[in-house]
Amino acid sequence: MIEVTEFVYYADLAGIAVFAATGVLAAQGRQIDMFGVIVLAIVTALGGGTLRDLCLNAHPLIWIADPVLLWTAVIAALFTFAVCRYRPYPRRALLTLDAAGLALFAVAGAEKALSLGFTPTIAVVMAVVTGCAGGMIRDLMTVRIPGILRHDEFYATCALVGAIFYVSLHGVIESGLLALITLAIIFTVRMLAIVLELRLPVFVLAGMDHPPRLPRLLRRLLKKSKHPED
Template structure:
C-alpha cells in the first residue's frame, strides 16, 4: 500500500470534516477536531480490531500533519468562498471510496479473511464520518435513508476488491476499479435517489 494513497485519503476526509462544520459556529480548534476525527477515526478502529499497535497515525504522525494542513487550507478557503452543501457530499464520497479500499487492503495484509476484510473496509470508510456527525449532535450520515447508498456503496466496492485479489491476483488495477465502483454507486445514488427499503411496521 503506497504511503501517498493513505495520506490522500486522510486529506480528503479532513476536508469533508471541515465542510461538515458549516453552520455549526465552531472556532478553528473545533473545526480541526472535526477534521482529525473524520480523517483518522475509521482507520483507528480498524487498527484496533486488527491488533495493530501503535495505530497508523501514532506510528506515522505525518498523517496528522497532512490532515491538519488540509483542514487549515479548507478553513481559509471556506472563509472567502461559500462552499455548497454538495461539496461536503462529494468530498465525503471520495473519502469513503479511498478509506474503504485502504481498510480492505490493510486487513488483507494482516491475513484477515475476505469477509473480515470487507467488514473492516466498510468500518474504515464510514466510522470517521459517524464520529464526526455524533460530535455535531446529528444522526450519522450512514443511518439517514435520504443519504442514498452510503455504506452500501462501500460494501459493494470492498466486495469487488476482495474478489479481484482472490481470483485475479496478477491484475494491478483492482484498487482503482474498486474505488470507482464506490464512487459511481454513491454519486449515482445521490443523483437518482437510490436507496434501500426503509424499515416500517404495519400499523
C-alpha cells in the same frame, strides 16, 4: 508496480486529506471556532483508520507510527478552513469529497486486512468500518444523525459493494489496477445514489401508514406518464 504497503499508505494519506476537508465543511453553521474545526477534521480523518487498526490489533496505530498522517489532516483542515472563510462552497462539494474519501478508505481498509492475513469477510467489514466510522463520528460531533443510520442515499452499501468486488478479485487482477477499478466503482455508485436518490427500504411496523418515497427519477417518470406532453 506499487507494493501493497505503499498502496495502503497512500490511500490512507489521500483519504485523510479528503475526510479532513469534509470535517471542516460539516462545521459550517455550528458555531465552532478554529480549534474546534481542526479537532473535528482530525477526528473525521483518522477515526476510521484508528478503529480499523484497533479491530485488527495493528500496533502502533498508523498515525502514531507516522505523524505525517496527522499533519496531513491538520494541513488539509487549515487549507479548507482558509478557503471556505472567503468563498462559499456548494453542498455538492461536501458530498463529492465524502464520496472520494469513502472510496479511498474502503479500499485501504480491505487491503490492509488482507495483507495482515485476515479472511475476505473480515476485509469487507474493515472496508466498511474504515470508510464510514470517521463520518459517523463527525456527524455525532456536529449533532447530526449519522448518515449511515438515516434513510439517506446508499453510503455504507457503496463501500460494501466495492469491498466485495475487491476481495473477490484480489490476487486475480494486478493490485494497482484492481484498486483503481474499485475506487471508481465505489465513487460512481455513491454519486449515482445521490443523483437518483437510491435508498434501501425503510423498516415500518405493520399497519403504519408510511408509504416509501420513490426515487426522484421514478417520480419524474410517473409524473410524465400522467401528464404527457402534447
